[in-house]
Amino acid sequence: MRFWSSWHMDHTGIRPVSPSERTYGFFDLFWNWFGDGANASSWYFGGLLALSGIPFLFWNTFFWTPLIILPWATLAYIAYRYGATTVALARPALGVRGGDLFLGIAETVVQVGWTTVTTYIGSASIVQIWKGSGFSSGPGHTDTSFLVLAILLIGVLQGVVATLGPGAIKILKWISSLLLLVFGGVETYEVLSRWSLSQILSYRHTAPAFSPVQLVDISFINIWTWLQVGDFARFSRTRNVAVWGSWLGIWFGQAWFVLVGAAGVIGLGLASGQLSADDSDPSRLMARLGLSGIALSVIFLSSVSVSASNLYGAGMALLALQNRQGKSPNPTRSLAVVSAVQILTAFIPLMFTSFIQYFIAFLTTIGGIFIPLWSLVLADYLFNRKRNLDAQSLFDPSFHSRYWGRGGFNPAGFFALGVGIAFYYTVPHFFPQAVQMTGVALPTILWTGGMYLITLRWMGEGTVCALEKDAEEEWELQKRGEDV
Numbered sequence: 001m002r003f004w005s006s007w008h009m010d011h012t013g014i015r016p017v018s019p020s021e022r023t024y025g026f027f028d029l030f031w032n033w034f035g036d037g038a039n040a041s042s043w044y045f046g047g048l049l050a051l052s053g054i055p056f057l058f059w060n061t062f063f064w065t066p067l068i069i070l071p072w073a074t075l076a077y078i079a080y081r082y083g084a085t086t087v088a089l090a091r092p093a094l095g096v097r098g099g100d101l102f103l104g105i106a107e108t109v110v111q112v113g114w115t116t117v118t119t120y121i122g123s124a125s126i127v128q129i130w131k132g133s134g135f136s137s138g139p140g141h142t143d144t145s146f147l148v149l150a151i152l153l154i155g156v157l158q159g160v161v162a163t164l165g166p167g168a169i170k171i172l173k174w175i176s177s178l179l180l181l182v183f184g185g186v187e188t189y190e191v192l193s194r195w196s197l198s199q200i201l202s203y204r205h206t207a208p209a210f211s212p213v214q215l216v217d218i219s220f221i222n223i224w225t226w227l228q229v230g231d232f233a234r235f236s237r238t239r240n241v242a243v244w245g246s247w248l249g250i251w252f253g254q255a256w257f258v259l260v261g262a263a264g265v266i267g268l269g270l271a272s273g274q275l276s277a278d279d280s281d282p283s284r285l286m287a288r289l290g291l292s293g294i295a296l297s298v299i300f301l302s303s304v305s306v307s308a309s310n311l312y313g314a315g316m317a318l319l320a321l322q323n324r325q326g327k328s329p330n331p332t333r334s335l336a337v338v339s340a341v342q343i344l345t346a347f348i349p350l351m352f353t354s355f356i357q358y359f360i361a362f363l364t365t366i367g368g369i370f371i372p373l374w375s376l377v378l379a380d381y382l383f384n385r386k387r388n389l390d391a392q393s394l395f396d397p398s399f400h401s402r403y404w405g406r407g408g409f410n411p412a413g414f415f416a417l418g419v420g421i422a423f424y425y426t427v428p429h430f431f432p433q434a435v436q437m438t439g440v441a442l443p444t445i446l447w448t449g450g451m452y453l454i455t456l457r458w459m460g461e462g463t464v465c466a467l468e469k470d471a472e473e474e475w476e477l478q479k480r481g482e483d484v
Helices: 003-013 026-037 040-050 054-082 087-094 096-132 143-164 166-194 197-201 212-224 229-233 239-272 282-288 292-324 331-345 355-384 411-430 432-438 441-459 463-483
Strands: none
Touching: 026 166, 026 229, 026 239, 026 292, 040 054, 040 096, 040 212, 040 239, 040 292, 054 087, 054 212, 054 229, 054 239, 054 355, 087 096, 087 229, 087 292, 087 355, 087 411, 096 143, 096 292, 096 331, 096 355, 096 411, 143 166, 143 292, 143 331, 166 239, 166 292, 197 239, 212 355, 212 432, 212 441, 229 239, 229 292, 292 331, 355 411, 355 441, 411 432, 411 441
8 A cells, every 4th residue: 555545544533444444464563663662762761760770770661661551552452443543532431522622632732742852852962963973063053053953854854754644654663663773783782892781780879860659650651641552553453463563562662772771871870980860861872972873863763753653643633623623634734733833842842941851841741631531541441331332433423422421521531530630730749758659640540540430430320321311312402403
């Protein structure tokens, strides 16, 4: 299938995919998520984990991260089973209108935000490497002007790829992931050839930048905010492709770059006798290792690859909002809009005193939205709906839908979501000592899911049926009005 013809599939944002449109095999989806996981922010996170010591680095990478990915991979399964986009997954829990409006807006904003992170890291790294390679800016040129040019270059390229659709992204993922294997392998070899594995493993942390529970919370946010999970999983040929291709791809890609970043930071600490969280910056790390050319290739590829995927998710979310307003879906226009916006937002980190300050502020903000949201969606699917959805109603935007709720909104879902978001943001301020022991992600998951099920119980065991009855009555009233 030619990649420019794949836009026919993108209208599946308003209908389930057909069997002929399920074109992603295991390695297609694996490389898609491997390329997303093997990105500059994973490298950066690896350096932060290294500051907490080797035991916790391994514990987080090989125990916590695979477990954290499992609920996220469940979303991939639901999307595959019903051929649904990420936005559609929220309709049963929030209502047809509520799911489209809340997740459509949130996914658009957050995906553009993630693109801002990767674009800025990539652009800043290119400037750092350019300087470290001995090139002169020349008269009349500053680092800022080169940063602007780098942002424009990466922004335009990844916007073009995203606009071409999932077929073009699939090709890019294959190419970039295989090249990342080569370049990342060179980096891994260079790090291990400079410092023995025994030296790295014997490292003991002295001044971690974050506590272990904070780092686990960041791991939750890193995984659960890959919002395009449904947008790609729906194209999977089989259930195993959707679940294991997503789960293994994101884990392998992220784990590898986390370990490379950690090894590099520890190596620099062994050489200089001093460790710093700033050494997590991939460009600074590679420049100090004398690998500027390799770093340029890796960071450029990972930035474009990851951001094209993020922009596609943002475009599909914006497409759902267009459909909600009754407009004719136009994928090209939606992606053109988000591609233009992400170029502008890439300059936002310049307003902060340090990138790590912006990065943590961004993660904290989006974590408070999507950890409660996915907790709600999974609780609704697994425990309330008993792992069964009405596929026809899932894509029906009218009063006929079983998920219409009341006025298009599910009151119990929005109540639990609001309580979960409030819990995430307020508990660390009122109970800081408890949060230092448990973190905020896991308690938020249990609180949100539990509150949703309790609210349904309080509204009556037949709440779902009652809401569906309300939708039928509302449709009958509208029909009578039209007859008059």
